[in-house]
Amino acid sequence: MTSTTAARTGSGSEGGARFLSGYGTRLAASYVGLIVLAGVLVGLFLYYGEKDVFVDFLVDDLARTARVAGSGVNSGQSPETLAALAREVSRLTGARVTLIARDGRVLADSEADPSSMENHADRPEVRTALRGRTGVSIRRSATLGSEMLYVAVMTGDGLVTRLSLDMAFVSTALARFRSITLVPFLTVCLLAVVLALRSAGRITGPLREMSEVAREMARGNLQVRAPVDGPREAAELGASLNHLASALQARMAEVDTARRHLETLVTGLPSGVLEVSRDYTITGANPAAERILGFRLEDVRDRHYSTLFRSYPLTQALGAALERGESSRLEVETGRGPDSAVHISISPLRDASERLLGAVLVFEDLGPTRRDARVRRELVANVSHELKTPVASIKALSETLAAGAMDEPETAARFLAHIARESDRLERLVKDLLELAKLESCEARLERAPVGLNSLVSRVAERFRPAMEQKGVTLVIHLPEVELTVSGDEHYLERALGNLLDNAVKFTPSGGRVTVDLAGPPAVGKDPGGRPWAEISVTDTGPGLGPEAVPWVFERFYRADADRSREAGGTGLGLAIVKHVVQAHGGTVGVRSGGPGTGCCFWMRLPLD
Structure with missing residues (x-):
């Protein structure tokens, strides 16, 4: 462990020495070049135009000072505050400070009363400052009576900050400048420092960028990349950081893909x-x-x-x-x-x-499983109950015939006819059960074709007219003038309407009336998809339904009056078949009744083509 650490430390020291040696050579060469260049520049500077250069430096310095001083000034401040600010800046800089409004009014002055000073809008330096540039002017001051250097800039909310120095100060400074020989050397030193800072910036700049890249990665932004230019060591570090970012990005992509797969799996469960x-x-x-x-x-x-x-x-x-x-x-x-x-x-x-x-x-x-089990139990119970009566009747009649009733022709004929009726009832029950099972399990194949409802209603209703006339029931049919057409299976639609009419015939007493109506738009509304409905309704004058029976009348084996239904020969499945046939055609069924003794109106609605 110790030898490994030492080896690493020695290697790092050697690398650092090489790095410092190369850096020192480059820096020394830069220093020598700068000193030579500075000596030449100083000689030329001392020989030519020192006054202009000094004034330019002075103007820049005054302009920066004016901007700093005017950054906190606005026209809403009181005259006393502006005057105090002008005097303080003057004390710190040694320059005369004047604050001027856009219209040329003097707001404050460090050495004179603003109210006694004339409008400065025509001063050249003020005009230049109001155009957004640094205004410079050398002229005699009307207030002080001496030649002044004026520097004006626009600061704050449009105010002009003007600083001025007496040109006598410039002359004195130039004289001192010429007498001080150390100034060029100090200048060279300053330039050397600037160069050193610049060289250090070349080294620390990439490091700062890599530090920012690392912070971005920590915040989750793995798209950023570090620079790979600059010194070799910094470039290698940047490349390693980029490799790490790429590896993390790939791993995060894998994690995100796995998360999405899991979300999809859980959502679809x-x-x-x-x-x-x-x-x-x-x-x-x-x-x-x-x-x-x-x-x-x-x-x-x-x-x-x-x-x-x-x-x-x-x-x-x-x-x-x-x-x-x-x-x-x-x-x-x-x-x-x-x-x-x-x-x-x-x-x-x-x-x-x-x-x-x-x-x-x-x-x-577990709800569907429990409901299916309950429905199966109820179905078995209902079927057993429905089969029990005819089977018991057939058994009793058969035993009676076997016991000797066959020797009595009239009794035997009556018993055999009763056995035939009960057998027919069993046959209808079995057929209805099979038909209903097909409809509920969607095994019934609908052979869809355009079906004219006018002719279908007329044909099925007329089929029941003889039975109604024999019972003394009046049949009334109302059809629209316009032919209404639906897309459906004609056989199943006839079966559904036939069940409604058969139900009406069974429960309408002699002297009653059965009315069959066919209606279309606009009398009937539209389905949820926006298609208009056609409504077929069968209204009778039978015993009617109580409000407690209306929700259940289309369920299997439901009978509002079980004794009357069995006497009429019903299986208890006819209306359930109607419901499933209409639903298979995208329609709905329903019943309206004012209560017992008011009759019923059974209707089914089908979407028109």
Whole structure:
């Protein structure tokens, strides 16, 4: 370890010595060149135009002083403040200070009363300053009566700051300048210092840039690059820093790609994912979680998880995950319905150092599974119930015939006719069940074609007219003058309308009336897609429906009056078939009834072409 450190230190010292040696040679040569050049310039300066050069230097100095002095001046300041500022600047610089407004009024003067001074708008240096340049003028002062050097600049909010020196001061300074021989050497020294600073800047400049690049990288900006020019060592350091930035950029791109893949995976999961922090607040969720639990993430973010769940077993399991890092699985009722429940898998969330950060809840919606199981149970119960009566009847009649009723022709004929009716009822029930199963599972293939509703309604209604006349029921048909056309399966549409008419015939008493109406726009509205509806309605004068029956009348095996329905020979599936046929065509169904004894109006709406 010690030898390695020493070797490194020795190598660094040798490199530093080479670096300093080369740098010293270049710097010494620069010094010699500057001294020679300075000696020549000083000789020429002393010989030619020292006064002009001195005055130029003096003008520059006065101009800078005027800008600094006028940077804090504005026209809103009081005359006393301006006068005090002028006197202070005069005391520090030895120059006379005058503050002049844009219109030439003298606002303050370090040596005279502004009210006694004339307007200075015509002074050449003032005019030049008001044009945005440095105004310079040498002339006799009307106030002091001596030749003065005037330097004026525009500062502040448009004010002119003018500094002036007596030319006698310039002459005295020039005399002293000529008598002091050390000035050229001091000038050379100053130039040498400037050159040294410039050389140091060439070294430290790239280092400063690399330092700024490193700070940008720390802020997350990996696009920046360090300079690779300048001294060799600085260039190598810049290249290493750029290599580091490229490697970090590639690694961050990989991390970002992995993060996006994970986000896409979580977003597309059918299972709900919920993230909970150590303080039991919700920090994240995927769309499936929002759908299953019926919330929006922006509404529950940073709120306690009990906003969504109120379950003591879940609280215990979540506490075990957040406090002890234990995983668990359980089922929780969501309270959103009789079948609403979720299966939850809870896993602790840790960082790279295995420190607990929170927990992740992955849950499966058990609602559809429970609903399907309930529907299957209800279907089996309903089918068993519907089959029980005709099967029992057939069995009883068959046993009676077998016991000797066959020897009585009239009784045997009556029993056989009853067995045939019950068999037909069983056949209709089985056919309706098969048809309904196809429609619900979308296995029924609709052979779509343009279907004229006027002719379809007329044809199906007329098919039921004999049965209505035999029962003493009046049939009324209302058709529009314009032919209404939909895209659909004519066989299924006839079946749906036939079921509505069959239902009306069964429940309309003798002397009643069944009215079939076909209506289109503008009497009927439009579907959600903006297409106009066509409505077929069948209105009867039967027993009507109570308000409690209206929501369920299109469900399987539902009967508002079970005894009357069975007497009429219904299977309890006709209206359910109507609903599924119309929905398969993109339409809707419904019923209107004023209550018992007021009749019913069953309608189905289909989108027109």
